[in-house]
Amino acid sequence: MSESTDILSTSTVRNAYKLWAPVYDQTFGIMVRAGRIRAVKHINNSKAGRVLEVGVGTGLSLPHYRTDLEVTGIDLSPEMLEKAQDRMQNKNLTHVDDLLVMDASDLDFPDNSFDTVVAMFVMTVVPDPVAVMRELQRVCAPGGEVLLVNHFSADEGVRGWVEQKMASFKSTGLWNPEFPVDRVMVCDELELRESYDLHPFGLFKLLSFTKLEDEMARNDKQRLTTRATTQYAPSTAQAGL
Numbered sequence: 073m074s075e076s077t078d079i080l081s082t083s084t085v086r087n088a089y090k091l092w093a094p095v096y097d098q099t100f101g102i103m104v105r106a107g108r109i110r111a112v113k114h115i116n117n118s119k120a121g122r123v124l125e126v127g128v129g130t131g132l133s134l135p136h137y138r139t140d141l142e143v144t145g146i147d148l149s150p151e152m153l154e155k156a157q158d159r160m161q162n163k164n165l166t167h168v169d170d171l172l173v174m175d176a177s178d179l180d181f182p183d184n185s186f187d188t189v190v191a192m193f194v195m196t197v198v199p200d201p202v203a204v205m206r207e208l209q210r211v212c213a214p215g216g217e218v219l220l221v222n223h224f225s226a227d228e229g230v231r232g233w234v235e236q237k238m239a240s241f242k243s244t245g246l247w248n249p250e251f252p253v254d255r256v257m258v259c260d261e262l263e264l265r266e267s268y269d270l271h272p273f274g275l276f277k278l279l280s281f282t283k284l285e286d287e288m289a290r291n292d293k294q295r296l297t298t299r300a301t302t303q304y305a306p307s308t309a310q311a312g313l
């Protein structure tokens with residue numbers, strides 16, 4: 073197993089969201105509404121057919137998807153997912169194919185199953201973000217998109233100040249102030265295409281990755297990364313070593 077975040081295990085996450093499920097929509101769910109709506113709009117504007125939403129929670133996003141998409145949602149928490157199932161039935165969301173209890177770090181889908189894979193406000197609360205990123209990459213079809221909406225830590229400015237104020241929320245299972253963006257830059261086949269700040273305060277970012285189509289494109293990416301690292305790394309003389 074790869075690196076895990078410090079406070080989380082599968083059972084702590086399950087226990088935390090069992091408690092959050094009855095009040096999630098009226099609390100954190102509302103606070104992050106703007107980012108969620110923005111991400112779904114991004115998906116609705118793209119070519120996507122089959123969409124996997126990882127950590128779908130209570131399904132707040134589900135009514136906003138284009139109705140010709142085929143959406144599957146998974147979540148670790150049965151209590152959160154039960155809310156999503158109620159929403160699907162009450163609102164007759166026929167574009168939702170399936171809602172399943174599943175661990176994002178061990179997805180029960182074949183390789184290349186989805187055109188778009190999205191995880192909103194999830195990466196900071198999963199026990200093993202590296203394993204989850206590898207699974208998102210695996211189940212996304214070549215040429216498809218992996219979309220993350222997440223908080224990534226900053227030290228300065230208004231964001232840094234807001235983050236310090238929110239540090240006490242770490243124990244809630246909703247928020248981790250110390251989550252640098254390189255924790256999700258771990259997949260050879262995923263190329264970052266877009267990154268922008270979301271409301272409120274730019275506390276959250278939307279990252280859009282494309283899954284590279286073939287071996288040659290992956291080799292190109294590797295070559296460019298190696299060249300950039302060699303060109304821009306300070307020489308030992310410059311670094312005063």
Ligand SMILES: C[S@@+](CC[C@H](N)C(=O)[O-])C[C@H]1O[C@@H](n2cnc3c(N)ncnc32)[C@H](O)[C@@H]1O
Nearest residue numbers: 089127128129147148149152175176192193198
């Ligand atoms: C902050 S909530 C976000 C819910 C939803 N995406 C939204 O926009 O409101 C995080 C969700 O991730 C789920 N989660 C955490 N770890 C997970 C894992 N390893 N696999 C699947 N879901 C997970 C939690 O159960 C919870 O429903």
